[in-house]
Amino acid sequence: MTGPFATQPGPxxxxxxxxxxxxxxxxxxxxxxxxxxQQDITQRIASxxxxxxxxxxxxSGVEIVDSFLGRILAEIAAxxxxxxxxxxxxxxxxSVAITLVELGLTMPGLDTALDVERALxxxxxxxxxxPTTHPEEGA
Amino acid sequence: xxxxxxxxxxxxxxELSDFLERRREQIAQRWAEASLFRAVFTVSRDEAVEACxxxxxxxxxxxxxxxxxxxxxxxxxSVREQLGRMAASRAKAGYTPxxxxxxxxxxxxxxxxxxxxxxxxxxxxxxxxxEIALTILIGTLRLVVMETTVDAxxxxxxxxxxxxxxxxxxxxxLWDGVVAVPLIGTLDSARSQIVMESLLxxxxxxxxxxxxxxxxxxxxxxxxxxxxxxxxxxxxxLMGAECIVSGIRPAIAQTIVQLxxxxxxxxxxxGLSDALAYALSQQGxxxxxxxxxxxxAR
Amino acid sequence: MHxxxxxxxxxxxxSDADLAWVRQQVRQAAxxxxxxxxxxxxxxxxxxxxxxxxxxxxxxxxxxxxxLAEGNRVGLRLSFVDRGPGIRDLELAMTDGYTTGGxxxxxxxxxKRLVAEFAIDSRPGEGTTVTIADWVSGVPSPRAGAS
Numbered sequence: 001m002t003g004p005f006a007t008q009p010g011p012x013x014x015x016x017x018x019x020x021x022x023x024x025x026x027x028x029x030x031x032x033x034x035x036x037x038q039q040d041i042t043q044r045i046a047s048x049x050x051x052x053x054x055x056x057x058x059x060s061g062v063e064i065v066d067s068f069l070g071r072i073l074a075e076i077a078a079x080x081x082x083x084x085x086x087x088x089x090x091x092x093x094x095s096v097a098i099t100l101v102e103l104g105l106t107m108p109g110l111d112t113a114l115d116v117e118r119a120l121x122x123x124x125x126x127x128x129x130x131p132t133t134h135p136e137e138g139a
Numbered sequence: 140x141x142x143x144x145x146x147x148x149x150x151x152x153x154e155l156s157d158f159l160e161r162r163r164e165q166i167a168q169r170w171a172e173a174s175l176f177r178a179v180f181t182v183s184r185d186e187a188v189e190a191c192x193x194x195x196x197x198x199x200x201x202x203x204x205x206x207x208x209x210x211x212x213x214x215x216x217s218v219r220e221q222l223g224r225m226a227a228s229r230a231k232a233g234y235t236p237x238x239x240x241x242x243x244x245x246x247x248x249x250x251x252x253x254x255x256x257x258x259x260x261x262x263x264x265x266x267x268x269x270e271i272a273l274t275i276l277i278g279t280l281r282l283v284v285m286e287t288t289v290d291a292x293x294x295x296x297x298x299x300x301x302x303x304x305x306x307x308x309x310x311x312x313l314w315d316g317v318v319a320v321p322l323i324g325t326l327d328s329a330r331s332q333i334v335m336e337s338l339l340x341x342x343x344x345x346x347x348x349x350x351x352x353x354x355x356x357x358x359x360x361x362x363x364x365x366x367x368x369x370x371x372x373x374x375x376x377l378m379g380a381e382c383i384v385s386g387i388r389p390a391i392a393q394t395i396v397q398l399x400x401x402x403x404x405x406x407x408x409x410g411l412s413d414a415l416a417y418a419l420s421q422q423g424x425x426x427x428x429x430x431x432x433x434x435x436a437r
Numbered sequence: 438m439h440x441x442x443x444x445x446x447x448x449x450x451x452s453d454a455d456l457a458w459v460r461q462q463v464r465q466a467a468x469x470x471x472x473x474x475x476x477x478x479x480x481x482x483x484x485x486x487x488x489x490x491x492x493x494x495x496x497x498x499x500x501x502x503x504x505l506a507e508g509n510r511v512g513l514r515l516s517f518v519d520r521g522p523g524i525r526d527l528e529l530a531m532t533d534g535y536t537t538g539g540x541x542x543x544x545x546x547x548x549k550r551l552v553a554e555f556a557i558d559s560r561p562g563e564g565t566t567v568t569i570a571d572w573v574s575g576v577p578s579p580r581a582g583a584s
Contacts, residue, residue: 067544067547090379094475095477098336104547106376
């Protein structure tokens with residue numbers, strides 16, 4: 001018996017932000033949706049007319065990452081790398097990070113950032129609103 | 140007349156059970172005067188009497204079941220929580236477990252005098268058998284109370300331990316984007332779990348890029364402690380922050396090498412200030428002495 | 438709202454969508470019992486691993502969820518039952534990195550590290566049952582009615 005779901009199992013939207021692809025994962029991601037996302041991103045990078053500057057995957061809205069989703073994320077990053085594109089995983093919650101480490105998934109090949117803003121600046125795209133220099137460090 | 144022994148025993152406990160039910164009101168009235176009940180039900184005497192009746196009923200049920208010595212008799216279930224509450228409030232008032240046990244044992248006397256009054260001849264074997272059964276029953280009640288007292292004590296210890304752990308693990312903001320946790324004392328599993336959680340929470344709250352784990356105050360680093368440190372570093376990295384372990388004293392450095400512990404790719408620095416200097420320089424922040432202005436520097 | 442249920446709950450595991458449903462139900466139960474956020478996350482992650490094993494390797498099955506109370510502790514026991522081919526070499530299957538399903542090989546060994554108790558029973562040709570249990574750590578929330 002299957003009940004109602006808080007999240008719809010539809011495809012995950014991929015936003016284009018300048019030359020960066022931004023993917024925001026929310027709630028409970030179904031396995032098929034995760035697999036579709038993996039194909040989607042690789043496709044987008046490969047077929048993009050202009051080179052893609054990077055992929056940011058925002059997982060701040062994700063409550064759990066198990067080994068399946070962990071593998072999908074690592075594979076997205078690996079295939080993007082083959083296409084000369086860097087992937088940054090942004091906004092992992094502390095509880096998720098602790099669990100992944102205990103599970104034995106430390107994702108060594110993956111770049112990480114505290115949030116999307118930091119991820120963008122890591123990719124060389126400082127968002128104009130964000131002050132990147134220390135306020136107390138005037139000339 | 141020859142009667143099987145266990146049948147006699149069952150007769151006795153049944154008789155005791157009947158007695159407890161018959162004298163329920165009187166026993167409850169007498170118990171309500173006892174310090175054990177009075178101290179808990181301070182507001183209303185009626186409440187105390189009701190609580191006493193619940194205990195009498197429980198004892199009657201246990202006696203009817205024929206096993207007055209059974210701690211796990213279902214009859215006790217209905218009063219277990221109430222007894223626990225009573226024991227806990229006595230414990231809070233500073234009573235030791237043995238004092239509480241003494242108070243429970245004191246409940247026997249009022250019942251015994253009522254029981255004796257039932258028989259014309261105090262030497263009646265039925266009277267004596269009933270009194271023995273009652274003694275056993277109250278003894279069991281005492282054990283049930285003791286058990287809840289011990290449980291309450293364990294709960295208190297667990298709570299205090301938890302509070303101590305949290306107090307002993309302050310996360311300090313050293314600079315914009317740099318947090319540090321000075322670890323003092325032994326780093327066991329429970330402790331390192333809390334260290335990890337508070338450090339990761341601080342990384343989110345302070346939007347920290349660098350987190351410093353200072354182990355100057357940690358007496359020994361064995362492979363288990365090293366494993367805890369590496370887990371914390373790995374979790375922080377998953378969140379997008381870099382960890383620096385500082386305060387590795389020479390003796391600890393030697394142990395780490397001798398044990399063959401591989402701290403892997405963890406960034407280490409001798410002291411907390413070295414770690415901070417590293418975190419700042421990585422962010423392009425230079426701290427330099429203020430140039431003397433107008434030559435009037437004192 | 439604090440409404441601990443008393444009886445065991447049985448949820449079937451037959452599809453991708455069931456995995457999400459099972460995760461959601463365990464999350465709610467764990468939260469109601471007073472599990473902290475990190476413990477909830479570990480437990481639900483372990484559930485996700487094991488439920489997926491039931492689906493992928495066992496060809497589907499069910500999960501049984503039972504709330505536990507023992508003295509001052511409360512907890513949750515979860516059993517994952519399938520009638521699939523079973524596991525031939527349990528020791529090997531519990532090894533970190535060992536995989537037959539194309540995953541990372543962290544499912545069984547990893548979920549064992551996430552919970553307090555872990556037991557596995559498997560017979561080739563008959564199926565597999567994995568049972569885990571976890572207890573609310575620290576201080577249980579004060580019981581209703583306590584002074």
